[in-house]
Amino acid sequence: MILFTSAGLLALLALSIPVGIVLFLLAFGIDTFFSPFPLMRGLGQVVWSSSNSATLIAIPFFILLGELLVRSGIARRTYSALESWVSWLPGGLIHANIVTATLFSATSGSSVATAATVASVATPQADRLGYDPRLFSGAIAAGGTLGIMIPPSINLIVYGFLTETSIPKLFVAGLIPGFALALLFMAVTAVFCGIKPSLGGPGISATWGQRFAGLVDLVPLLGLFGVIVGSIYAGWATPTEAAAVGVAMAFAIAAMQRAVTWDMVVASLKGTVRTTAMIMLVVIGAYVLNFVLAAAGVSRALQDFLGGLGLGPLATLLIIVVIYIVLGFFIETLSLMVGTIPIIVPIIVELGYDKLWFGILMIILVEMALITPPVGLNLYVVQGVRKSGPLTDVMLGVIPYALAMLVMVGLLILFPVIALYLPQHL
Secondary structure, X not given: OHHHHHHHHHHHHHOOOOHHHHHHHHHHHHHHHOOOOOHHHHHHHHHHHHHOOHHHHHHHHHHHHHHHHHHOOHHHHHHHHHHHHHOOOOOOOHHHHHHHHHHHHHHHOOHHHHXXXXXXXXXXXXXXXXXXXXHHHHHHHHHHHHHHOOOOOHHHHHHHHHHOOOHHHHHHHOHHHHHHHHHHHHHHHHHHHHHOHHHOOOOOOXXXXXXXHHHHHHHHHHHHHHHHHHHHHOOOOOHHHHHHHHHHHHHHHHHHOOOOOHHXXXXXXXXXXXXXXXXXXXXXXXXXXXXXXXXXXXXXXXXXXXXXXXXXXXXXXXXXHHHHHHHOOXXXXXXXXHHHHHHHHHHHHHOOOOHHHHHHHHHHHHHHHOOOOXXXXXXXXXXXXXXXXXXXXXXXXXXXXXXXXXXXXXXXXXXXXXXXXXXXXX
């Protein structure tokens, strides 16, 4: 049964069938051959119960928030404000890529939107100043992955919904690892460019007055982050309510920037509908598959199999980490999450690990899937914006940052308090 589930998932994805459909097909196949529960009799109830949660309304709101920010032109002003502050470091403007991606991650909740936004404003600078295209574009692709770690994160909402974990606690648990990973990215950049200065390039010269004047352009993003995340942590708003407030603020910011046009609004709404429909189909399919797997006893069978190997909790966890790394080469991020959560999370809980902590660990592992070929989505997003040079430049450029993610995985395993400190003290 486990072999059937794994082989079926990989085979259907290899046929380029949409992920949401794959999950439904797999659920029906397992139900037909292994489950004692007749799924067709209760399919409507299962689908309804998986989609009538108010928590899921936060997803289209956060997507629309990101769409409005991307199309309002605020990215260019944010990048200009940051480049004068961090470009003196070894690596120059590469640090501006990472810091800008970090700020956008704290508002958009989407890795792809973050990577596309930063790439669109940073690439012309790289071409003009003669930066090494590999490390420069690799930093953008890797920095974009922070969009699913630093709250608000759509992927954390999906994880919390599927595992019945507190979303506000997941958000606060992602803060320290998210910002720590951004600092690791900057440290990797500084080390590589310090060893080989030709990888970097010149910074932007600016007076202290110009630097402080540019901070005004950071106020909109920092204000959004403070309102959205602060209201959730303070208990003043649910994630859904905070997302709605964030959309209103993003629209107001766009209006103040005189970026609101009919075409901009229509494009933002269309992008929101497309992305939301895709995510919801995947989430509902995952919920149905989760129901069938539980009825068929797949999770229990896998737990018994791993238990029969005689491995300890740490060794089993390391095997799971390796599985995620390997699957990340072939399966897209959200698909990787929803396809494995029903099987892996019960095992993690059985081993005695905290599922809140594992949610953060899983996010870092699936972040790697965004920058590992052949299906690393951020690679293609950055390459699409560059429109010059081979895709291998981006692939080679992300290698140091993928290694930094592995370091962060090791730190989280050795020191779970990195993710659990804030949830336990707020």
